[in-house]
Amino acid sequence: MTERMRTVITTDGEVDDMNSFIRALYYSNDMDICGIVLTASMYHYAGNIEKGIAPYRWTGTEWMYTFLNDYEKIQDNLKSHDPRYPSAEKLRKLVHIGNRSACGEMEEETDGSLFLTDLFLQKHDQLLLIQTWGGTNTTARALKTIEERYRNTGQWQQVYQNVCDHIILYIILDQDITYTSYIARKWPDIRIIQDTSNFWHFAYAWKRNHPAITTTLQSQWCQEYMMHKGPLMDHYALMGDGRMIEGELYEEQRGTDDYLKAHPEYQRYDFISEGDTPSFLYLIDRGLRSTEHPSYGGWGSRFTEDEHGIYRNTALDYNPYTEQYEAQYSLSRWFTDIQNDFAARIEWGLTDYDTTVSHYPLFSMGQPLNQTVFPGQEIVLQCRTSDHVSWFHYFECDVRKNRTPLQHKKIMAGDLQLDEIAEGIKDDIPLYEADAHEISILIPEDLQVGDTIHIITEITSDDPIPLKRYARTILTVTTIKEDHA
Numbered sequence: 060m061t062e063r064m065r066t067v068i069t070t071d072g073e074v075d076d077m078n079s080f081i082r083a084l085y086y087s088n089d090m091d092i093c094g095i096v097l098t099a100s101m102y103h104y105a106g107n108i109e110k111g112i113a114p115y116r117w118t119g120t121e122w123m124y125t126f127l128n129d130y131e132k133i134q135d136n137l138k139s140h141d142p143r144y145p146s147a148e149k150l151r152k153l154v155h156i157g158n159r160s161a162c163g164e165m166e167e168e169t170d171g172s173l174f175l176t177d178l179f180l181q182k183h184d185q186l187l188l189i190q191t192w193g194g195t196n197t198t199a200r201a202l203k204t205i206e207e208r209y210r211n212t213g214q215w216q217q218v219y220q221n222v223c224d225h226i227i228l229y230i231i232l233d234q235d236i237t238y239t240s241y242i243a244r245k246w247p248d249i250r251i252i253q254d255t256s257n258f259w260h261f262a263y264a265w266k267r268n269h270p271a272i273t274t275t276l277q278s279q280w281c282q283e284y285m286m287h288k289g290p291l292m293d294h295y296a297l298m299g300d301g302r303m304i305e306g307e308l309y310e311e312q313r314g315t316d317d318y319l320k321a322h323p324e325y326q327r328y329d330f331i332s333e334g335d336t337p338s339f340l341y342l343i344d345r346g347l348r349s350t351e352h353p354s355y356g357g358w359g360s361r362f363t364e365d366e367h368g369i370y371r372n373t374a375l376d377y378n379p380y381t382e383q384y385e386a387q388y389s390l391s392r393w394f395t396d397i398q399n400d401f402a403a404r405i406e407w408g409l410t411d412y413d414t415t416v417s418h419y420p421l422f423s424m425g426q427p428l429n430q431t432v433f434p435g436q437e438i439v440l441q442c443r444t445s446d447h448v449s450w451f452h453y454f455e456c457d458v459r460k461n462r463t464p465l466q467h468k469k470i471m472a473g474d475l476q477l478d479e480i481a482e483g484i485k486d487d488i489p490l491y492e493a494d495a496h497e498i499s500i501l502i503p504e505d506l507q508v509g510d511t512i513h514i515i516t517e518i519t520s521d522d523p524i525p526l527k528r529y530a531r532t533i534l535t536v537t538t539i540k541e542d543h544a
Contacts, residue, residue: 071100071193075332088143096171098157100193100234107160129290133408157197163235175201192335194235223248262334269380275398276330284402299327346529361389417522420446
């Protein structure tokens, strides 16, 4: 099994955070959860009576313990499918209360910030990804504590470098000012993956996608695969389900009939939102190798590095349904696979392994996943499995020195920042046997040394809920054709 990445979940407790947390529990076998921290954001904070700060849309902390209690009721079933599932007892011990009194509050040291401080100071040979579902304020407070302890000592440079070397912040939106006002200025070498727009398309703006992409987010699918599926899923919120979230504003209560009347684009029991889920889908290894480099793309979206060394969701994939290049399609292209995968895990929570629920297909590739090629070469790729195999060229990920970059500019559509494409790139490697266990590929003659080609193999199980695994083969040009004459 692939080594799991260490990660911390920080959350402000919005309804879509709650849904994301439920899904995260079903995927807790595929990531090494080191901490769970309740924090604040511009949208949700607990207030501080002594300082005259009233709470704003604060949903409390008890919901998390309630969810963990009901996770405990299904953990034995989940463990029968994968023994790596952690116990509810272990997860409870990882819950800490961070800086939650106000938006951007980072002056107070809290249980959550001190927990992160200790975690950040550990010397570890594995990376630690901080999922930021709310504001960055508790993370910023932890970093500030480290700075205050060590800035004026001879250990500072070593401590600073150790923290920067092993921490990645995956930020869903900038939900307070502490990243720009503190982290970016004082800790500029910490790696950042920043999703400022793609997440919306798995969040409250999912209806803006082409309907063919969102079948598994619509009411009929949600009723069949998500409702009445055990004690943990009984907490999963859907549109118009009658659920009221304590502390939330009435106009934000998506479980009410009034909300459905005010938003007729939704059907009862439609998907609401899991805008924070991409931050841990990025960690889920299904063979797409997304954690090797943010530009590779996978279930957590695809990213490009800007001039400041920050990876942002400006990478563009060609959407065949709209016939446009779109940043959000690097996430939405996987929706059906993501949802089917979740549906299967929900069934795992209801049954032990000795049942006919869906499981991942078994396969092996007939060649290494990294290969060297030369222009004009014809190569053969094989996949050995009894399940269905298909292939596609993920051409948007290719590195090509002679390719004109995508020309695009930012435009605003309501509250979303979108890309308008002036010129696209083309797929120049047709896969004529795309539904076979073996394909041949002709490497284009005009490739240069260092160019890469990304070929994705999809293996789909023959199960009631079809599950997919992938293999990404990266072909790298290391010499020109004349060298092989």
